[in-house]
Amino acid sequence: MAIVQRKNGAFGIYNEAGYQVEASFTAGSTGLNPKELLESSLGLCTTIVIQRMLERDGIELDENDPxxxxxxxxxxxxxxxxxxxxxxxxxxxDHLPEDYKNKLIKSAEKACTIGNTLKQGLKITQSGDCPLPS
Structure with missing residues (x-):
């Protein structure tokens, strides 16, 4: 669950653990705007899938590996x-073989829940009775 709420004159994005990130109404400023949040959701989902496949395959990247x-x-x-x-x-x-990198990317495209949701679409239900965090 994500909640967008205004507190002390600024909008923030919250989850069950509390405040997470500043919300922004404009791109490229402090905080993240809706477009950037959408992009980061797809990017993070893709990253998670690739990281899990690397771990599954016993490949540990160095801290400085891009x-x-x-x-x-x-x-x-x-x-x-x-x-x-x-x-x-x-x-x-670069030290990963090209065929393996291509396999990771194709597999991530198939396994990423956010990507699959965006490709297939989803039902959006809106209500005026949203509980706010305290």
Whole structure:
């Protein structure tokens, strides 16, 4: 569960453990805006899947090994307002074989729950009775 709430004049994003990150209404400023949160959800899900596969295969990356997932969304030109594409760029260490890196990326694309949800769509139910954290 995630809760967006205004406290002390600023919006924050909370979960069951409490405050997690500052919310932002604009991109590239302090805090994360909705677009950045969407991108980071897909990026983190992809990262988790790849990391688990590396662990399963007994591959331990060095702290300095490059490993990143960058996600860029492309907004649709027509209505309704929405993103029509997510471009995911995975960077893995050069010392991993190319065929293994490609296998990791393809497997992550198939196993990432956030990616599968975005591809398939989901039902959104909205209500005016949202309990707020104390």
């Amino acid at each position: 490993f990143s997932v960058e996600v860029k969304t492309v907004k649709a030109a027509d209505r309704p307002s929405r993103f029509e594409e997510c471009i995911v760029q995975v960077s893995l260490p």
